[in-house]
Amino acid sequence: xxxxxxxxxxxxxxxxxxxxxxxxxxxxxxxxxxxxxxxxxxxxxxxxxxxxxxxxxxxxxxxxxxxxxxxxxxxxxxxxxxxxxxxxxxxxxxxxxxxxxxxxxxxxxxxxxxxxxxxxxxxxxxxxxxxxxxxxxxxxxxxxxxxxxxxxxxxxxxxxxxxxxxxxxxxxxxxxxxxxxxxxxxxxxxxxxxxxxxxxxxxx
Amino acid sequence: xxxxxxxxxxxxxxxxxxxxxxxxxxxxxxxxxxxxxxxxxxxxxxxxxxxxxxxxxxxxxxxxxxxxxxxxxxxxxxxxxxxxxxxxxxxxxxxxxxxxxxxxxxxxxxxxxxxxxxxxxxxxxxxxxxxxxxxxxxxxxxxxxxxxxxxxxxxxxxxxxxxxxxxxxxxxxxxxxxxxxxxxxxxxxxxxxxxxxxxxxxxxxxxxxxxxxxxxxxxxxxxxxxxxxxxxxxxxxxxxxxxxxxxxxxxxxxxxx
Numbered sequence: 001x002x003x004x005x006x007x008x009x010x011x012x013x014x015x016x017x018x019x020x021x022x023x024x025x026x027x028x029x030x031x032x033x034x035x036x037x038x039x040x041x042x043x044x045x046x047x048x049x050x051x052x053x054x055x056x057x058x059x060x061x062x063x064x065x066x067x068x069x070x071x072x073x074x075x076x077x078x079x080x081x082x083x084x085x086x087x088x089x090x091x092x093x094x095x096x097x098x099x100x101x102x103x104x105x106x107x108x109x110x111x112x113x114x115x116x117x118x119x120x121x122x123x124x125x126x127x128x129x130x131x132x133x134x135x136x137x138x139x140x141x142x143x144x145x146x147x148x149x150x151x152x153x154x155x156x157x158x159x160x161x162x163x164x165x166x167x168x169x170x171x172x173x174x175x176x177x178x179x180x181x182x183x184x185x186x187x188x189x190x191x192x193x194x195x196x197x198x199x200x201x202x203x204x
Numbered sequence: 205x206x207x208x209x210x211x212x213x214x215x216x217x218x219x220x221x222x223x224x225x226x227x228x229x230x231x232x233x234x235x236x237x238x239x240x241x242x243x244x245x246x247x248x249x250x251x252x253x254x255x256x257x258x259x260x261x262x263x264x265x266x267x268x269x270x271x272x273x274x275x276x277x278x279x280x281x282x283x284x285x286x287x288x289x290x291x292x293x294x295x296x297x298x299x300x301x302x303x304x305x306x307x308x309x310x311x312x313x314x315x316x317x318x319x320x321x322x323x324x325x326x327x328x329x330x331x332x333x334x335x336x337x338x339x340x341x342x343x344x345x346x347x348x349x350x351x352x353x354x355x356x357x358x359x360x361x362x363x364x365x366x367x368x369x370x371x372x373x374x375x376x377x378x379x380x381x382x383x384x385x386x387x388x389x390x391x392x393x394x395x396x397x398x399x400x401x402x403x404x405x406x407x408x409x410x411x412x413x414x415x416x417x418x419x420x421x422x423x424x425x426x427x428x429x430x431x432x433x434x435x436x437x438x439x440x441x442x443x444x445x446x447x448x449x450x451x452x453x454x455x456x457x458x459x460x461x
Contacts, residue, residue, distance in 0.1 A: 020222040114299060114449040115216050120456065147257045147289060151299075154292035155456070162459060184253060186284045 062107040064089040079103040081137040111152040138166040215306045232319035239276040254279035297341040300449040357381030377439035401428045
């Protein structure tokens with residue numbers, strides 16, 4: 001029987017704690033790390049150490065960053081009058097991947113979920129309200145389209161409404177390349193409600 | 205293992221592993237059931253929308269005997285209650301109604317009346333103007349109490365049975381309703397309640413919120429009703445009777461409520 005002090009058993013036990021990793025996968029990864037070059041395994045270990053030691057939350061937008069304020073908040077080319085509100089830091093990465101947005105972000109850290117005892121005070125909503133007071137013209141709500149995401153969006157909308165800035169929510173509807181007959185009725189209804197006027201392409 | 209099909213309302217749903225969900229639903233045929241929806245969080249599964257809380261869906265699941273976690277195979281939305289989900293007040297009270305149905309029931313005890321009352325409640329919350337939402341919530345809360353056999357008495361004293369006429373009475377959750385002044389010593393800790401509030405609750409139970417029309421209720425009456433209904437639920441369900449959707453509502457700033 002393997003001792004708890006056995007390095008392989010110890011590593012397997014640690015890997016097993018990761019999301020989506022079961023006992024067999026953890027064991028396979030542990031043996032893989034034994035097989036690869038020592039430098040490669042140590043580079044992985046160092047990357048994990050660096051991640052935990054160098055990454056923290058940006059004090060302005062609460063995105064994960066290696067410097068404070070983060071690269072997005074301190075970029076002079078970004079549009080500081082627009083804030084896109086997202087749930088998690090990974091949502092910032094997703095939106096940045098589209099290259100369509102040049103404003104700033106605000107990471108809430110979750111959504112209002114009464115059944116899980118998550119209320120507005122557990123999220124960074126107060127900080128958002130404070131930021132909005134300093135010359136922001138538009139807040140884009142890009143939280144998930146589920147019931148809890150919608151509750152969060154409605155709450156923020158009501159809270160920011162008196163500040164008379166533009167509050168928008170990302171559009172919902174037919175996915176790019178999707179067939180209409182594969183879209184459910186309610187999504188299609190929202191797509192029709194949120195339809196946009198077609199504008200002719202600009203002349204070159 | 206049986207393959208079963210039913211209509212059910214999603215009470216709650218939480219993430220499980222990388223891509224799955226565990227969902228609690230209330231159906232008329234099987235009562236409250238819990239299913240695991242494997243791969244539900246993958247975009248192509250098509251299961252995210254029918255499994256959102258406050259959605260009425262048609263589901264197919266594999267029922268395992270002697271277990272209370274079954275396997276969901278298919279789900280198609282019937283009603284998303286979109287007008288409820290686009291209004292914060294309606295959404296909060298509708299969530300509280302689902303939470304109440306979840307907390308007051310045990311798994312796999314079919315109760316068609318409860319299921320139909322919940323659907324009716326959500327439909328009414330969706331259709332009626334939002335200033336009526338709290339009244340609707342009180343009405344359906346009392347109706348759910350009645351279906352589950354806990355209906356409080358608002359017309360007669362719970363101990364001696366007389367129709368009280370004095371302006372100030374008390375409400376004893378333990379004795380199951382109002383107490384006249386002569387019997388109030390039976391439960392000295394029972395919160396006080398005005399006769400006007402008692403009469404309003406009696407009318408609400410009989411006629412429903414539509415029957416009351418646009419009757420304006422004072423803040424005093426509202427406060428008494430909230431206290432009475434909350435203490436009654438806590439007495440019967442203990443800490444399990446805490447409706448967190450409503451507790452959150454009380455912590456929200458005034459401009460949001």
